[in-house]
Amino acid sequence: MSKIKLNYFYTYLLIIPYVTVIAYFYIYRRDNFFIKIRSSNQLLLILILLGITFVEILIWKSFFEDYKFLNFDIENTDGQFKTTALVTVLAAIAAVFGWIFTSRVQIINTIRSHSVQVLMNSRNSTAYIAKVDIATKIRRNLGKDQNVESKDKVQLTREKFNSLEDEEKSAVTYLLNFLEFVAIGIRHNNLDEELVKSSFKSILKANYNLFQPVIEYLREIDSPKIYNQLEILHKRWEENKEPECINCKQGIDDEVQNRKKHKFNNLRNITLTILTGSGWLIMIAIMRLIEKLTKYSTEEDLLCDNCKTLKK
Incomplete structure (x- = not known):
């Protein structure tokens, strides 16, 4: 395989993560109920794309230094020492990543604090x-x-x-x-x-x-x-609908009417997995892990009534 063909192949590999992330957010995180796009979702998307860029630059520098992307190379020559510029770019990405992460946390906390304030005001209002x-x-x-x-x-x-x-x-x-x-x-x-x-x-x-x-x-x-x-x-x-029971794995609420929707989702996931290799499945797994780690829920909340009765 010639170097030109490899360049096209590596470019395709570079693009796959970005397409996968954008497709995931468009399919799973998009919610037409909200009149404005949630800022936390926007910043999370930017964070993940920045993280992908950071990792890909490191991989490029470590293993594929002699390849070009959009006619741009990072290989040092006698007249140009590009490592310093590359380190500067990585530092800038890391700084922006930290700033966006902090902004996202502040936005989420501000909205929740405002919500608590509204609830408390309603409870304490004599009117x-x-x-x-x-x-x-x-x-x-x-x-x-x-x-x-x-x-x-x-x-x-x-x-x-x-x-x-x-x-x-x-x-x-x-x-x-x-x-x-x-x-x-x-x-x-x-x-x-x-x-x-x-x-x-x-x-x-x-x-x-x-x-x-x-x-x-x-x-x-x-x-x-x-x-x-x-x-x-x-x-x-x-x-x-509520989530599944963590013991018997049965829906806490009736989900028979959603079977067609599940079949469509499975077909869509299979298609996107074929187009992106295993990137689509990896991205779904990563996002599910992020949601699991950041969303608090007690074990009792995820039990159906039958399992709660048996547990008692």
């Missing part, structure tokens, strides 16, 4: 507590009147809403506006979704189910787009 108390009384009264089996089926109809006192109507719209604010904050990446979901999922679900007829009524008399963000977030949290 919020007063409105919640009124809404709770409305729910209890409706439960007695409607006599339904499940609390989730209790709903405030438009007729009942119109018959409420002004203070009670104000409490309903206050809660809906607050939940809409939370949904907008999550979609714009100003609030941490996982943190807010842990605290607000049951509250959002209960209030959305209770006031859904009121939402439809207000859309008719005010605006058809009112509380759209709240509805989108509710559907997202309801459709998300």
Whole structure:
């Protein structure tokens, strides 16, 4: 094999990691729910690409010094000593890598701190507590009147809403506006979704189910787009599936409807693995390891109900 052909082959090997990383982020990390791309994901992508560049330069210098890339070589000659320039480039990459890593950690911590602050303000707000108390009384009264089996089926109809006192109507719209604010904050990446979901999922679900007829009524008399963000977030949290049980490996939630999607993902992964050699599988393994090391979860959270019962 001639040196020119080897150059093309090595160039292909250089490009594979970048294509693999970008494809992974586009397929697995892209989320159209968010109106703005999450800064943490953007910085993570840049970090990985910089790391690949750093490693490839080291490999180039160590084993393939006599080869060129885009007509640029790093081999020292009598007139040029390129090692110093190469070390400078590596130092610059390392410095930028450290700066981006620190920025990413700061962004994540800032968003989480802001989310905690919003949650604490809502809990300590006298206005919020007063409105919640009124809404709770409305729910209890409706439960007695409607006599339904499940609390989730209790709903405030438009007729009942119109018959409420002004203070009670104000409490309903206050809660809906607050939940809409939370949904907008999550979609714009100003609030941490996982943190807010842990605290607000049951509250959002209960209030959305209770006031859904009121939402439809207000859309008719005010605006058809009112509380759209709240509805989108509710559907997202309801459709998300939980992870598998760590003991029996069965889905904690029903995943029969996702089998076609899994088959498509497997076919796509096989295709990308063929195109990139083993790079695609290696990249998936690395990213899964990163997520496992950086995401906290207790063992009890990953057990299905049957395994929890057996464990006790």
